[in-house]
Amino acid sequence: MLRSDFTTLFGQSPEIISEAPGRVNLIGEHVDYCDGFVMPFAINDRTYAAINRRSDRKIRIASAQRPGAIIESSLDQLSPGNDGDWERYILGVIWAFGDRITTGLDILVDGRVALGAGLSSSAALECSIAIALNQLFTAELSLPDLARLAQRSENDYVGMPCGIMDQSVSLMAQAGSALLLDCRDLSTEQIPFDLASSGLELLIIDTRAHHALVDGGYAERRASCESAAKKLGIKALRDCSVSQLESSRGQLTELEYMRAEHIVNDIERVHQCVEQLKLADFKSVGEILTQSHASLRDLFEISCPELDLAVSTALANKSLGGRMIGGGFGGSAIALFNVRDIEPAKVAIAAAFKSAGFTEPRFFTSLPSSGAAVISN
Numbered sequence: 437m438l439r440s441d442f443t444t445l446f447g448q449s450p451e452i453i454s455e456a457p458g459r460v461n462l463i464g465e466h467v468d469y470c471d472g473f474v475m476p477f478a479i480n481d482r483t484y485a486a487i488n489r490r491s492d493r494k495i496r497i498a499s500a501q502r503p504g505a506i507i508e509s510s511l512d513q514l515s516p517g518n519d520g521d522w523e524r525y526i527l528g529v530i531w532a533f534g535d536r537i538t539t540g541l542d543i544l545v546d547g548r549v550a551l552g553a554g555l556s557s558s559a560a561l562e563c564s565i566a567i568a569l570n571q572l573f574t575a576e577l578s579l580p581d582l583a584r585l586a587q588r589s590e591n592d593y594v595g596m597p598c599g600i601m602d603q604s605v606s607l608m609a610q611a612g613s614a615l616l617l618d619c620r621d622l623s624t625e626q627i628p629f630d631l632a633s634s635g636l637e638l639l640i641i642d643t644r645a646h647h648a649l650v651d652g653g654y655a656e657r658r659a660s661c662e663s664a665a666k667k668l669g670i671k672a673l674r675d676c677s678v679s680q681l682e683s684s685r686g687q688l689t690e691l692e693y694m695r696a697e698h699i700v701n702d703i704e705r706v707h708q709c710v711e712q713l714k715l716a717d718f719k720s721v722g723e724i725l726t727q728s729h730a731s732l733r734d735l736f737e738i739s740c741p742e743l744d745l746a747v748s749t750a751l752a753n754k755s756l757g758g759r760m761i762g763g764g765f766g767g768s769a770i771a772l773f774n775v776r777d778i779e780p781a782k783v784a785i786a787a788a789f790k791s792a793g794f795t796e797p798r799f800f801t802s803l804p805s806s807g808a809a810v811i812s813n
Contacts, residue, residue, distance in 0.1 A: 438500070439812070442486040442544045445498055445506070450486035450544070452572050456563035456808035457482040458549035459556045459605045460640060460770060461761050462614050462629070463724060464706040465732055468599025470661050471620040471672035472703040475710065476601055477629060477804035478609030479640075483547045483560040484811075487568050490540035495530065497523045500546035511540060516593045525558050528593030529565045532585045536575045550798070553642040554762020558594075559602035562586040567607065567808040579607045579807075580622040597658050598763075609807035616710055620674065627713055629804050636718055637775050639750070639758075640800040641785060643742035645766030654763050657736060661699055664692040673699045698735040702728055722757025722772045729759030729769075738764025742794050747771065749788045753781040 442450045457478035464474035490496075493511040499522070507523045514531040518524065526545070530537055545564065549557040566582045569575065577585065586603040590596050604622060605615050613626040631637055665673050667687050668680075673696055676684075681700050685693055705724050712720040729747050733739035743760040750758045750771035758771030773781060782799050789797050 438484050438486050438544065438546050441500060442488075442542075445544060446488065446496070446542045448488060450542075451488050451813065452568045452810060453484065453486045453812040454564050454568035454808065454810045455482045455484050456560045456567060456606045457609065457805050458560045459602060459609070460638070460768075460802070461601065462770075463709045463728055464601075464702055465728060465759075465761065466657060466661075466736060466738070466763075467674070467699050467703050467706070468601035468617075468619040469597070469658050470665070470699050470703075471674035472699065473616065473618055473674075473706045474601045475614045475616050475627065475706055476605040476609075477614040478605055478807055479549075479555060479800075479802035480805050481549045481555065481800075481802070482805075483545060483549055483557065483564045485546075485561075485564040485568055486544045487565075487572060488542040489572065490542060492540050494540040495527070495543070496541070497526055497543045497545075500544065511537065517595065522561075524594050525561045525590065526565050528589030529562050529569065529586060531593050532589040533569055533573070533575065536573050537569065538573065550642055550800070552644075552646075552767065553640075553798075554760075554767025555640070556602040556606065556762070558590065558596075559586065559606045562589060563603055563606040563808045567810060571810050571813065580604070583607050583622065597655050605807070607808045609805065611806045612804055614713070614804060616706070620672075627710055629713060630716075631718075631772075632803070634716060634718055635775050636756075637773055637778055637801050639755075639771045639773055639778055639781065640802065641746045641750070641769045641771065642798040642800065643740075643746055643766060643768065643789075644795040644797060645740055645742040653738065653765050657695060657738065660692050660695040664688050664696040667692070674703060676700050678704060694735045694737075698731045701731060718772060719756055722755065725757040725759045725770070725772065726751065732760055732764065736764070740764075740766055741792070742766065742789070742797075743769050745788055745792060745794070746785055746797065749785045750781055753777065753784045755781065
């Protein structure tokens with residue numbers, strides 16, 4: 437379908453078609469830009485990209501979600517801070533490749549990752565482009581290097597100061613596993629995440645609440661964490677233990693301490709969660725998820741009424757544990773359930789949202805999926 441749509445739109449078949457998944461971060465939220473450890477997994481939903489090289493330097497971009505519209509630019513017009521919308525995530529990746537990109541491009545994307553749901557549709561888009569351009573122009577960049585390139589494009593071109601987690605898992609995930617990622621050196625360990633054999637399922641609850649991170653909330657929290665690390669004389673909060681933070685409380689403002697307390701403890705929760713997954717102790721995993729939500733709500737202050745209601749209603753309806761995911765200020769929550777309890781819980785959560793006057797939530801389930809790939813060339 438994407439191939440034929442590309443041909444109809446641009447008059448010739450694409451040279452390459454790629455895909456990259458969205459993600460759910462099981463545990464370790466907002467710690468990636470603090471050089472911490474995170475444990476995301478890729479979801480089934482993904483973004484697809486079809487690309488052709490041109491004989492000139494023109495760039496034409498279209499989306500299956502916006503039929504008939506073609507956005508035009510050129511290699512010579514790429515500059516951080518340029519006005520635009522979703523296409524900046526694509527142009528930023530092209531810009532970040534620099535002189536490796538030697539011709540213009542025709543690009544058609546088909547984004548199947550829910551927008552604004554905290555499932556990292558932006559990283560899926562970036563990585564679908566990056567994995568294709570890496571092969572198309574024989575750039576020979578490693579997957580960690582591609583993750584850094586995609587992060588740089590979002591940081592510097594789009595103006596979103598994200599960490600490295602989303603791009604890393606979109607590129608490096610393996611089916612059936614969560615990815616333990618060291619955000620300092622990008623070393624990884626695949627952690628078996630086999631819910632099905634234990635009769636469990638992870639419910640993703642898209643609250644459909646506002647989720648736009650470039651409006652400053654994300655940047656403020658990152659700045660607080662970096663300021664705290666600087667005052668503590670360390671490279672990043674990853675280098676601070678819980679006891680060290682407590683003994684250094686007087687060096688930080690109250691707000692910096694709150695933000696740092698979440699970061700330091702959530703990094704510790706990642707390690708605890710790894711150990712419990714290796715033991716297949718999902719009851720303890722659920723408890724860790726719930727602790728993380730309380731920290732994100734009370735210390736990092738990035739939850740919202742919709743997310744809190746989703747988690748509390750899930751817990752009241754036999755969930756083993758749950759938390760908000762993503763950057764915050766809306767988006768999605770996850771909750772761990774026995775399979776038999778999923779449907780009644782969805783009914784209860786939907787009813788709670790209706791009673792509160794919130795938009796009806798959307799529900800997803802996903803098994804850990806594979807990372808980005810070229811699927812046709």
